[in-house]
Amino acid sequence: MMQRSEALHRAANSSYDVCVIGAGATGAGTALDAQLRGLKTLLIDAGDFGSATSTASTKLIHGGLRYLQQAVMEFDASHYRLVRQALRERSLMMRNAPNLVRTRTFAIPCFSLLEAVYYGAGSTLYDWLSGESSLSRSRWMSRPNSLAAIPYIRQQGLKGTIVYSDGQFDDARYNLALVKSCFAAGGNALNYAPLLRFEYNEQGRLVAAIVRDAQSNDSFRVTAKVFLNATGPFSDRIRRLADADAAERLRLSRGVHILLPLPEDFGDHALLIPKTEDKRLMFAIPWQGRLLVGTTETESDLRDEMMVTREEAEYLLRHVSRYLSRKFQLSDIVSAMVGLRPLVRSADQRDTTKIARDYEIEIGRNGLISVLGGKWTVYRAMAEDAVDAVQQSATGQVTACVTRTHCLFGSLSGSEDGRVETLAEAHGVTQKTAQHLVQKFGTCADRVLDLAREDSLLLSPLVEGSPQIGAEVVYSIREEMAISIEDVLSRRLGLQYFDWRLAVRAAPAVARMLARELGWCSARARNEIESYTERISRSLETLGVDGVRAETLN
Numbered sequence: 001m002m003q004r005s006e007a008l009h010r011a012a013n014s015s016y017d018v019c020v021i022g023a024g025a026t027g028a029g030t031a032l033d034a035q036l037r038g039l040k041t042l043l044i045d046a047g048d049f050g051s052a053t054s055t056a057s058t059k060l061i062h063g064g065l066r067y068l069q070q071a072v073m074e075f076d077a078s079h080y081r082l083v084r085q086a087l088r089e090r091s092l093m094m095r096n097a098p099n100l101v102r103t104r105t106f107a108i109p110c111f112s113l114l115e116a117v118y119y120g121a122g123s124t125l126y127d128w129l130s131g132e133s134s135l136s137r138s139r140w141m142s143r144p145n146s147l148a149a150i151p152y153i154r155q156q157g158l159k160g161t162i163v164y165s166d167g168q169f170d171d172a173r174y175n176l177a178l179v180k181s182c183f184a185a186g187g188n189a190l191n192y193a194p195l196l197r198f199e200y201n202e203q204g205r206l207v208a209a210i211v212r213d214a215q216s217n218d219s220f221r222v223t224a225k226v227f228l229n230a231t232g233p234f235s236d237r238i239r240r241l242a243d244a245d246a247a248e249r250l251r252l253s254r255g256v257h258i259l260l261p262l263p264e265d266f267g268d269h270a271l272l273i274p275k276t277e278d279k280r281l282m283f284a285i286p287w288q289g290r291l292l293v294g295t296t297e298t299e300s301d302l303r304d305e306m307m308v309t310r311e312e313a314e315y316l317l318r319h320v321s322r323y324l325s326r327k328f329q330l331s332d333i334v335s336a337m338v339g340l341r342p343l344v345r346s347a348d349q350r351d352t353t354k355i356a357r358d359y360e361i362e363i364g365r366n367g368l369i370s371v372l373g374g375k376w377t378v379y380r381a382m383a384e385d386a387v388d389a390v391q392q393s394a395t396g397q398v399t400a401c402v403t404r405t406h407c408l409f410g411s412l413s414g415s416e417d418g419r420v421e422t423l424a425e426a427h428g429v430t431q432k433t434a435q436h437l438v439q440k441f442g443t444c445a446d447r448v449l450d451l452a453r454e455d456s457l458l459l460s461p462l463v464e465g466s467p468q469i470g471a472e473v474v475y476s477i478r479e480e481m482a483i484s485i486e487d488v489l490s491r492r493l494g495l496q497y498f499d500w501r502l503a504v505r506a507a508p509a510v511a512r513m514l515a516r517e518l519g520w521c522s523a524r525a526r527n528e529i530e531s532y533t534e535r536i537s538r539s540l541e542t543l544g545v546d547g548v549r550a551e552t553l554n
């Protein structure tokens with residue numbers, strides 16, 4: 001059980017082998033690896049676990065057809081290596097957290113014979129690079145079969161589609177599963193704990209850091225033998241906190257997604273849109289009952305407002321409309337997300353779409369180890385290399401990494417369907433709720449539902465018709481360190497990604513439970529509801545549609 005007060009007490013009163021700064025995919029993966037190798041590990045994040053780039057991804061676990069395209073066009077072997085490594089990692093993620101990762105079939109629409117040959121060759125190469133970890137062989141699907149399988153695909157001029165498979169996952173829950181696995185292995189993890197500054201010994205090596213508890217505003221000192229910077233897009237900031245002379249290493253590329261209603265008969269295939277106006281790939285993917293459309297790619301910096309603009313949303317709608325028979329409007333958008341890709345700068349690459357999503361482990365002159373760049377799919381390999389570097393610098397001896405075969409906390413083995421049936425029967429919940437719980441919480445779904453034994457009202461849906469129930473809220477607060485409405489409704493339950501407006505309707509019920517569990521007064525609960533609603537309202541208004549009003553706290 002991850003309890004924040006206990007984690008805070010331990011963080012301020014223990015001495016660690018390694019302190020990992022940043023709890024996105026990179027940091028959480030690294031902390032788990034370090035703890036499993038017997039290093040006493042503390043993981044801290046300025047915000048909630050996974051609240052930055054790691055929950056704004058396209059939710060794909062993939063080698064990346066785009067990198068393959070670049071490998072062929074530019075005869076660049078580093079891209080092949082990247083694709084091959086990612087495809088190997090894909091199969092490890094599928095094995096180690098099966099309830100959070102699944103196979104998704106993609107269709108690339110072809111409107112000429114040339115396109116069919118070109119994309120067919122690319123996907124065959126992808127199969128070949130996948131080797132034994134291939135999910136299925138890519139193939140040509142004729143026009144009639146494509147129209148039957150993907151009823152919403154644009155019919156005019158369509159010759160057929162190239163079909164291939166890749167991995168798709170729940171990035172927010174996977175991130176949490178990494179943190180919980182680290183905790184379960186004896187590590188410590190604390191959210192809302194920004195690192196403010198470092199302290200040095202006489203030789204100028206880092207020996208401690210001052211960290212703020214953002215809840216109480218009190219600062220405390222963390223001592224560790226090694227500090228590891230895994231702050232993704234913020235990595236240069238931490239590098240400069242440690243060494244004011246450090247040169248910038250990152251370029252940031254902004255990417256947005258919008259979520260649209262998923263027509264019931266859309267089918268299971270995702271669409272890969274092979275060429276946008278700025279010569280990139282784009283996706284329209286069924287994801288958790290919605291159509292996830294993205295992404296954009298524009299050079300950016302940390303001062304950027306993290307809200308999807310009307311212009312960005314129109315860009316995505318314009319492209320998706322060219323490939324679908326159904327037209328979507330700005331007012332159809334039910335949710336959206338923005339993230340900053342941390343790309344390692346290379347002197348001669350001006351265009352961020354061409355920078356390989358490769359990574360680097362950098363050891364600073366005062367001992368700070370930074371993990372720069374990368375992508376979600378290779379988080380485990382990045383973590384392995386980073387912990388090798390930690391051990392090398394601390395003792396000169398590297399021990400074996402065990403994360404290749406380490407199943408994540410809550411991961412299911414056996415049939416998901418069987419588990420859903422049993423859960424629905426044993427606890428009297430609908431199949432839809434049982435399925436939602438199994439997919440989000442894996443084997444912990446039972447523990448979630450056990451909470452309703454003390455209060456049967458916790459079995460009620462948060463908003464009518466939604467699968468999310470009260471018990472999940474209480475579980476997230478008690479066992480997953482959720483301390484705000486957004487922590488609960490976005491990263492833990494997913495309702496905010498499914499529908500902003502539904503999330504606003506659920507906010508008072510969540511605030512009531514937060515107040516009960518964390519001892520808030522009613523004024524604090526009301527403020528929370530208002531500021532949560534205001535953020536969502538502004539997101540809607542930025543898209544040029546009507547905002548929403550806060551629901552009252554009864």
Ligand SMILES: Cc1cc2nc3c(=O)[nH]c(=O)nc-3n(C[C@H](O)[C@H](O)[C@H](O)COP(=O)(O)OP(=O)(O)OC[C@H]3O[C@@H](n4cnc5c(N)ncnc54)[C@H](O)[C@@H]3O)c2cc1C
Nearest residue numbers: 022024025026046052053054058060195232255339376377
């Ligand atoms: C639009 C988009 C789509 C993508 N799609 C995919 C995809 O489909 N598949 C894929 O493999 N990859 C994808 N990626 C890439 C992938 O999401 C990122 O590479 C990965 O999430 C980066 O994780 P991270 O942990 O390095 O950074 P982050 O997730 O950003 O985490 C960094 C953390 O550091 C914390 N932090 C910052 N400053 C401090 C401080 N002072 N003290 C403590 N903590 C601090 C932040 O709060 C944050 O939580 C995508 C990226 C984007 C932007």
